[in-house]
Amino acid sequence: MIGVAQIGCYIPEKKLSNLDLLEKFKTDEAFVRDKIGVVQRARKEKDEKASDLCIKAFENLLTKQNIRSEEIECCVVVTQNPDFNIPHTSAIVHGALDLPESCASFDISLGCSGYVYALSVVTAFMQANGMNRGLIFTADPYSDIVDENDKNTALIFGDAATVTLLDADAKLKPLGFDFGTKGSGFKNLISQDKLYMNGRAVFNFTASTIPDSIHKLLDKLKLNKEQVDKWYFHQGSKYIVDTITKRAGLDKEQVIFDMYEYGNTISSSIPLLLSKDILHFQKGQKIALSGFGVGLSWASAILEQS
Amino acid sequence: MIGVAQIGCYIPEKKLSNLDLLEKFKTDEAFVRDKIGVVQRARKEKDEKASDLCIKAFENLLTKQNIRSEEIECCVVVTQNPDFNIPHTSAIVHGALDLPESCASFDISLGCSGYVYALSVVTAFMQANGMNRGLIFTADPYSDIVDENDKNTALIFGDAATVTLLDADAKLKPLGFDFGTKGSGFKNLISQDKLYMNGRAVFNFTASTIPDSIHKLLDKLKLNKEQVDKWYFHQGSKYIVDTITKRAGLDKEQVIFDMYEYGNTISSSIPLLLSKDILHFQKGQKIALSGFGVGLSWASAILEQS
Numbered sequence: 001m002i003g004v005a006q007i008g009c010y011i012p013e014k015k016l017s018n019l020d021l022l023e024k025f026k027t028d029e030a031f032v033r034d035k036i037g038v039v040q041r042a043r044k045e046k047d048e049k050a051s052d053l054c055i056k057a058f059e060n061l062l063t064k065q066n067i068r069s070e071e072i073e074c075c076v077v078v079t080q081n082p083d084f085n086i087p088h089t090s091a092i093v094h095g096a097l098d099l100p101e102s103c104a105s106f107d108i109s110l111g112c113s114g115y116v117y118a119l120s121v122v123t124a125f126m127q128a129n130g131m132n133r134g135l136i137f138t139a140d141p142y143s144d145i146v147d148e149n150d151k152n153t154a155l156i157f158g159d160a161a162t163v164t165l166l167d168a169d170a171k172l173k174p175l176g177f178d179f180g181t182k183g184s185g186f187k188n189l190i191s192q193d194k195l196y197m198n199g200r201a202v203f204n205f206t207a208s209t210i211p212d213s214i215h216k217l218l219d220k221l222k223l224n225k226e227q228v229d230k231w232y233f234h235q236g237s238k239y240i241v242d243t244i245t246k247r248a249g250l251d252k253e254q255v256i257f258d259m260y261e262y263g264n265t266i267s268s269s270i271p272l273l274l275s276k277d278i279l280h281f282q283k284g285q286k287i288a289l290s291g292f293g294v295g296l297s298w299a300s301a302i303l304e305q306s
Numbered sequence: 307m308i309g310v311a312q313i314g315c316y317i318p319e320k321k322l323s324n325l326d327l328l329e330k331f332k333t334d335e336a337f338v339r340d341k342i343g344v345v346q347r348a349r350k351e352k353d354e355k356a357s358d359l360c361i362k363a364f365e366n367l368l369t370k371q372n373i374r375s376e377e378i379e380c381c382v383v384v385t386q387n388p389d390f391n392i393p394h395t396s397a398i399v400h401g402a403l404d405l406p407e408s409c410a411s412f413d414i415s416l417g418c419s420g421y422v423y424a425l426s427v428v429t430a431f432m433q434a435n436g437m438n439r440g441l442i443f444t445a446d447p448y449s450d451i452v453d454e455n456d457k458n459t460a461l462i463f464g465d466a467a468t469v470t471l472l473d474a475d476a477k478l479k480p481l482g483f484d485f486g487t488k489g490s491g492f493k494n495l496i497s498q499d500k501l502y503m504n505g506r507a508v509f510n511f512t513a514s515t516i517p518d519s520i521h522k523l524l525d526k527l528k529l530n531k532e533q534v535d536k537w538y539f540h541q542g543s544k545y546i547v548d549t550i551t552k553r554a555g556l557d558k559e560q561v562i563f564d565m566y567e568y569g570n571t572i573s574s575s576i577p578l579l580l581s582k583d584i585l586h587f588q589k590g591q592k593i594a595l596s597g598f599g600v601g602l603s604w605a606s607a608i609l610e611q612s
Contacts, residue, residue: 075487080392086451086497088386088415091601095489104485105603106423107415109394117412121431128430129483145392177435179410181381183401191392295397297411 002123003170007275008061008163015040025151037238041263042158049083050139051092053161074134075105078114078267111294112234114267120177132168140266147194158263162271175302178217182296189294211248213300234291235259235269281305308429309476313581314367314469321346331457343544347569348464355389356445357398359467380440381411384420384573417600418540420573426483438474446572453500464569468577481608484523488602517554519606540597541565541575587611
């Protein structure tokens, strides 16, 4: 069984402060800190593309783990802000990292549920094809599409990228997943020229759907929530993570929250959190992940350290 | 094991004739018929989007097979011309077809190798998650991005969509796959404002890579090419299919070719061909599929009727 071995991250050094925008948006520090949960947003350079962010995340991975390019059998990029629509960004990353020609590459188009989906899609794909080592990249640079005058989105999103090394020998393995889609609500989070988000609709969707998804998954795996040690939710906002925590009846101490210094980084939010803990799980420990947003879409997973 | 149960197709009724363009591009009928292999190109209406084409393919599927929406556990769209970049087109299709909320949905971004990739990705994903019925849509309307004055692309591409019903009880099942990527060549097939294709580079890549991929896959499965009954290659052009046939030493009679009346339909080309034969395979018969293009990317598969 394929598991998560290590995670590399890239958060741009440049930060834009929400505290500078309090007057512009007629709001206050308590709101940006305690409701949104974002004090500053990480911001890539204008000409940096998704593939550039992926490559920087890979460079970070190399500082944590020795990897030979020729061992990589699978290269997947999760993005909805690709370099181009044609070709897929994973091909560009494949070329830049000089991965072997036998390496399978494709992009998955999903937003904030993308990382959790990709953990299932890519581990299953690798397993079915007898692959031992693969990479899942997440990179969704929303700074290219956010309208800086739109209060509903301008204070929230940050740029980042991650790369997760999947390995047949890794000890953190998925036990099971729950997926769902509410396609009838797709217009609530959409980018035509610029990003539009109906914040209230997305919030209501999440607050009702995610606690259900967690309980459904626990039931399926015959677990109760006390058997889960840590909860990693997509960092949509502090208010949504707090609301899920309350509605699902979780212990606040076990729910990870950390987006103050870089913002909501879409599919990168969960692996950014996980990267800090990845080497510290104890045998038998279980963790839960849950992503939700664009689609509307959600995905939850429980992983166990073996 | 998940297999291919049925395929629904949509080819727009409107056709544009290449014979009307012979003078414009200073070419002749022999070239468009015998080299390109496209006499007319299927053309969607301007305001039709990828999701609209998917829905029409699904309507065609319903004329062939009774399907209840609530049975569908997985909805995947393969496209590089999505309705929007955010959300994924599969969410829009999910909403339009009123699929259940428990249905997993995501897009795969791949070009001409996309259908073969998706057969592996989606069957593995369904298998790993205990799903029994799923849909793979292909829809890549190149008419939105082709420059009608570019001889390298204007005579080739047609619009179409397909939907493949995957089912745990279906008898046509994948035996194995071969995948590959040559990301260093990604600039040879790219869309920024409009589509650009370095036809010679893509041809040379394909002519050398695909015969190797086929032989590699046959070796892996301990089969020889005489044990394969039919060959379904991506219909890039007549010249490329003929070249692969020759270089791989295949019997021309067993290599399917049919794009004269609608053109190169990207990820829909293989399922369009397969849809005609899907109910006529005999027990034990083996077929091969191979897609190649954008990325540069390729994927080959061998399927067997059980």
